[in-house]
Amino acid sequence: MTALTISTSSAATLRADAVVIGVAKGDKGPVVTPGAEAVDKAFDGKLAAVLETLGASGGEGEVTKLHAPSGLKAPVVLAVGLGEAPAKGDGFGAETLRRAAGSAARALAGSKKGAFALPVGSAEDAAAVAEGALLGAYAFNAYRTSGGANSKAGGKKKDDKKAPLAEVTLLGGKPRDKAFKAAVERATALAAEVHRARDLINTPSNDLTPKSFAAATQAAAKEFGLKAEVMDEKALTKGGYGGLMGVGQGSANPPRLVRLAWTHPKAKKTVALVGKGITYDSGGISLKPAGHNETMKCDMSGAAAVFATVVAAARLGLQVNVTGWLALAENMPSGTATRPGDVLSMYGGKTVEVLNTDAEGRLVLADAITRACEEKPDTIVDVATLTGAMVLALGNRTFGIMANDEAYRTAIHEIADEVGEQSWPMPMPAELRKGMDSPVADIANMGERMGGGLVAGLFLKEFVADGITWAHLDIAGPAFHEGAPYGYTPKGGTGSSVRTLVRLIERTAAGDLA
Numbered sequence: 135m136t137a138l139t140i141s142t143s144s145a146a147t148l149r150a151d152a153v154v155i156g157v158a159k160g161d162k163g164p165v166v167t168p169g170a171e172a173v174d175k176a177f178d179g180k181l182a183a184v185l186e187t188l189g190a191s192g193g194e195g196e197v198t199k200l201h202a203p204s205g206l207k208a209p210v211v212l213a214v215g216l217g218e219a220p221a222k223g224d225g226f227g228a229e230t231l232r233r234a235a236g237s238a239a240r241a242l243a244g245s246k247k248g249a250f251a252l253p254v255g256s257a258e259d260a261a262a263v264a265e266g267a268l269l270g271a272y273a274f275n276a277y278r279t280s281g282g283a284n285s286k287a288g289g290k291k292k293d294d295k296k297a298p299l300a301e302v303t304l305l306g307g308k309p310r311d312k313a314f315k316a317a318v319e320r321a322t323a324l325a326a327e328v329h330r331a332r333d334l335i336n337t338p339s340n341d342l343t344p345k346s347f348a349a350a351t352q353a354a355a356k357e358f359g360l361k362a363e364v365m366d367e368k369a370l371t372k373g374g375y376g377g378l379m380g381v382g383q384g385s386a387n388p389p390r391l392v393r394l395a396w397t398h399p400k401a402k403k404t405v406a407l408v409g410k411g412i413t414y415d416s417g418g419i420s421l422k423p424a425g426h427n428e429t430m431k432c433d434m435s436g437a438a439a440v441f442a443t444v445v446a447a448a449r450l451g452l453q454v455n456v457t458g459w460l461a462l463a464e465n466m467p468s469g470t471a472t473r474p475g476d477v478l479s480m481y482g483g484k485t486v487e488v489l490n491t492d493a494e495g496r497l498v499l500a501d502a503i504t505r506a507c508e509e510k511p512d513t514i515v516d517v518a519t520l521t522g523a524m525v526l527a528l529g530n531r532t533f534g535i536m537a538n539d540e541a542y543r544t545a546i547h548e549i550a551d552e553v554g555e556q557s558w559p560m561p562m563p564a565e566l567r568k569g570m571d572s573p574v575a576d577i578a579n580m581g582e583r584m585g586g587g588l589v590a591g592l593f594l595k596e597f598v599a600d601g602i603t604w605a606h607l608d609i610a611g612p613a614f615h616e617g618a619p620y621g622y623t624p625k626g627g628t629g630s631s632v633r634t635l636v637r638l639i640e641r642t643a644a645g646d647l648a
C-alpha cells in the first residue's frame with residue numbers, strides 16, 4: 135500500500151513530485167485555502183488569479199495541474215477543488231477533505247510522492263486527508279500483464295491503469311501531538327483494510343472461491359493474532375447447515391462457513407458481524423439473464439467487509455470482542471443444484487421453501503445468523519449485497535439499514551454519516567411477512583415483489599434469536615462502483631460499510647453503544 139509520512143517541512147522546500155493544495159469557491163472567484171501559503175508566496179501571491187485564468191472554479195473534485203514556479207522544490211502544483219468556502223471559523227468538514235484528497239491522489243497516479251498541503255485545523259481533519267489520499271491511491275492491477283502497474287509505459291496509461299501514488303506526505307499537522315499521531319495511524323490501518331475488502335471484491339470468481347476466501351482468512355488470522363475456524367462442506371452437512379449447503383450444492387466449489395474472532399481480554403461487549411459471501415451469483419436454476427450477471431463477483435462484498443473489520447479491530451487493538459461470520463458459497467445452476475420448489479432444512483431446524491434460487495443471500499445468512507446467535511453476542515450486524523430492490527430504492531451510493539431496534543438503527547445511520555458513508559434507515563413493515571407464507575414449509579425465501587428489500591430483511595429477522603439487538607445493512611448499491619471514479623471511490627469494489635463497521639465497534643468498545 136501507499137506509504138504515509140508526516141512532515142513539518144514547508145510545502146516550498148519539501149522534495150516531492152507534486153504539492154497538493156486546496157482551492158475553494160469564493161464570492162468573487164476561486165480562493166486558495168489555508169495550508170497553501172508557502173505555495174501562494176512562490177506565485178507572488180497570485181495563485182488564485184492564476185487558477186482563475188486556467189478556468190478553475192474551486193468546485194468539488196475539480197483538479198488543476200500547474201507548472202511550479204522556481205521557488206518550489208516540487209515541479210508540479212496540483213490544486214484540488216473543495217467546493218464552497220465555509221463560513222469564517224468553520225472547517226471544510228471531514229468528508230469534503232477526504233474526497234478532495236482522494237481526487238488529488240487519483241490524479242497523481244503514476245507518480246512517486248505527493249505532498250498534501252490541504253487545510254487541516256484539527257487531528258480529525260488530518261486523519262480525513264490521510265484517509266482520503268490513501269483510499270484514492272488504489273488500483274487493482276493484479277490481473278494486468280504487459281505494461282503492468284510498474285512498467286515504463288506507465289506514464290501513458292489511463293489513471294486507473296497506472297500504479298497508485300506511492301507515497302503521501304501530510305503537511306500542516308502536528309506530528310508530535312498524540313491525537314494527531316493516533317488519528318493518522320488509525321487512518322492508515324483503516325485504509326489498508328478497505329483495500330483488503332476492495333481487492334477481494336475485485337478478484338474474479340475463478341480465483342476467489344469459498345475455499346480460497348476461507349484460506350485468506352486463515353492467513354490473516356496468523357498475521358494479526360485472530361482465531362479462524364473454517365467449516366467445510368462435510369462439517370456443514372453434518373451440522374445441518376441447509377441454507378449454505380442448499381445454495382452451494384450446484385457448484386463445483388463447495389461452501390464454507392468461517393468464524394473469525396478478535397478477542398480482547400478486557401472486552402465488555404461482543405459484537406457479531408455476519409457477511410454474505412456469495413463468491414459468484416449466477417442466480418442458480420432461477421438463472422440471471424445477461425446484463426445482470428457481469429458484476430456478480432461482487433456478491434461477497436458483505437463477507438469482505440466483515441473480514442476487513444475484524445482485522446481492523448486487531449490492528450487497532452480495540453477493547454471489544456468481534457466475531458466475524460463469513461457465509462461463503464457459489465450460486466450455480468447444475469444437475470445437483472437446488473430447484474425452485476425444493477425445501478431446505480436450515481441450521482437450527484426451520485424449513486424454507488426455495489421459490490427462487492436467486493434469493494440465495496438470505497439462505498446462507500439465515501444459517502450464519504442462527505449460528506452467531508448461539509454465542510449470545512450483545513449485538514449482531516449482518517452485511518449483504520442482498521437485493522436489487524434496495525438499489526432501486528436508494529441508488530448506487532447509499533446502503534439501507536434495517537433493525538429490530540430503532541435506536542440501534544439510528545445510531546448506525548449517524549455513524550455512517552460521521553465516517554462519510556451514505557446510508558438510510560428502512561422500515562420493516564410487519565404486513566409484508568405473510569407474503570412469505572409457504573404451503574409446505576415454515577417460510578418461503580420470496581414474498582411480495584413490492585418492497586423486496588424490506589421483505590428480505592423480514593426474512594432474516596425470523597432467524598435472529600429473541601433478545602438480541604440486530605441490524606441489517608443492504609449494501610447492494612454502493613458495494614461495487616460501475617461509474618467513473620470520484621473522490622476516493624474507485625471503479626469496482628469500494629469497500630462499502632468497512633468504515634461504518636469499524637466506527638461501530640470502536641463506539642461499542644468505548645461503551646457508548648448497545
Ligand code: BES
Nearest residue numbers: 415433490492493519520521522523610
Ligand atoms: N445478489 C443479488 C442482489 C444484487 C443485485 C446485488 C444487484 C448487487 C447488485 C441477490 O442475490 C438477488 O439476486 N436478489 C434478488 C432477489 C429476488 C429473486 C427475490 C433480486 O434482488 O432481484
Ligand code: MN
Nearest residue numbers: 415492493494
Ligand atoms: Mn441472487
Ligand code: ZN
Nearest residue numbers: 412415433495
Ligand atoms: Zn446474491
